[in-house]
Amino acid sequence: MASAQSTTAYPAGQSSTPSGHNTASMVDLRSDTVTQPSQAMREAMASAAVGDDVFGDDPTVNRLEETLAEILGKEAAIFLTSGTQSNFAALLAHCARGEEILTGREFHVFGYEARGASVLGGIALTPLPVSADGGLEPADITTAVQPDDPHFPISKLLSLENTVTGRAVPLARQEAAAKAGRDAGLAIHLDGARFFNAAVALGVSPTELAASADSISICLSKGLGAPAGSVLCGPRSLIDKARRWRKMLGGGMRQAGVFAAAGLHALEHHRAGLADDHARAAKLRDALAAMPGLSVDTSPGQTNMVHVALETSEPDRIVQNLASDGLKLLGGARMRLVVHRDLGDADIDRTIDAFKSALSNAA
Numbered sequence: 001m002a003s004a005q006s007t008t009a010y011p012a013g014q015s016s017t018p019s020g021h022n023t024a025s026m027v028d029l030r031s032d033t034v035t036q037p038s039q040a041m042r043e044a045m046a047s048a049a050v051g052d053d054v055f056g057d058d059p060t061v062n063r064l065e066e067t068l069a070e071i072l073g074k075e076a077a078i079f080l081t082s083g084t085q086s087n088f089a090a091l092l093a094h095c096a097r098g099e100e101i102l103t104g105r106e107f108h109v110f111g112y113e114a115r116g117a118s119v120l121g122g123i124a125l126t127p128l129p130v131s132a133d134g135g136l137e138p139a140d141i142t143t144a145v146q147p148d149d150p151h152f153p154i155s156k157l158l159s160l161e162n163t164v165t166g167r168a169v170p171l172a173r174q175e176a177a178a179k180a181g182r183d184a185g186l187a188i189h190l191d192g193a194r195f196f197n198a199a200v201a202l203g204v205s206p207t208e209l210a211a212s213a214d215s216i217s218i219c220l221s222k223g224l225g226a227p228a229g230s231v232l233c234g235p236r237s238l239i240d241k242a243r244r245w246r247k248m249l250g251g252g253m254r255q256a257g258v259f260a261a262a263g264l265h266a267l268e269h270h271r272a273g274l275a276d277d278h279a280r281a282a283k284l285r286d287a288l289a290a291m292p293g294l295s296v297d298t299s300p301g302q303t304n305m306v307h308v309a310l311e312t313s314e315p316d317r318i319v320q321n322l323a324s325d326g327l328k329l330l331g332g333a334r335m336r337l338v339v340h341r342d343l344g345d346a347d348i349d350r351t352i353d354a355f356k357s358a359l360s361n362a363a
């Protein structure tokens, strides 16, 4: 385990919970977006060389864009404010009004971005079933592509995702889906909000994992631990179009190098730590799977998320006990625990103990 990751300290002498833990600090398992910039990251931000990025003058933004384009083996890149804005700019750059995007029903682009491409872009979003491993079935893609007929939208883009709710979609599955799309004349976008989690878990290089997509959106503010920002990578002509959309979407920032410096720091210093998050998530997953009253998804390919269902008569009481034992959680009887760089071994142990205690108190 990398020692760079922090563990939460529990100051002595404060009130303790039913399982004897201190509630002064919480174990925040809601998302990897809760990560705080480290001191070294803050220093990199403070000393960043900056300029007006709308004029293309910010050397740190330019360096971040060049760095990620190179890591992914793409021609160009653009820094955007968020994953949603990055996906949105990509979809708008790929498609025109009256065209159609095929994507997964449970993917973020379809389910959690308010259907922005349809609402603001006049682009149809058509959802396909997502398989248990997070992939789309090539046959579903081929069948969904519309014939050239004025009754239908013009199928234009296949939007994939990796990881999918914490599952690293195997390289061959991603490639097979992309090939089905390409064979039908579609361009390919990849929502890689947690792309590096996928690459690390699959043991493939970022270039290899990126090769089947034309455009890829990467989030810096999830497991990588930067405070904000996403980068869209792809062919220069597409990135030029996305730059115009970014301006229209109000995402043209000025001295954005302060944020880009955090992203560069994360790429350089935090990528390796994703493997530690996965190892800690695996430890938590295994421990919870062994507890009666919990149904835990132990299927292969998982990265930093643990999916747990409470199968007890009083799930609300257990959720309450977990909260009073210092866990910050999202969801009720079904929850997703997200492990990230601000959680150390002690936090995982504390989480396991809290579940043990909550379950035994409810029994």
Ligand SMILES: Cc1ncc(COP(=O)(O)O)c(C=O)c1O
Binding pocket: 081, 082, 083, 084, 085, 087, 108, 109, 161, 163, 191, 193, 194, 219, 221, 230
């Ligand atoms: C898979 C996926 N894509 C895109 C996003 C959007 O990122 P943001 O919250 O930065 O808009 C998220 C956010 O959680 C995500 O999980």
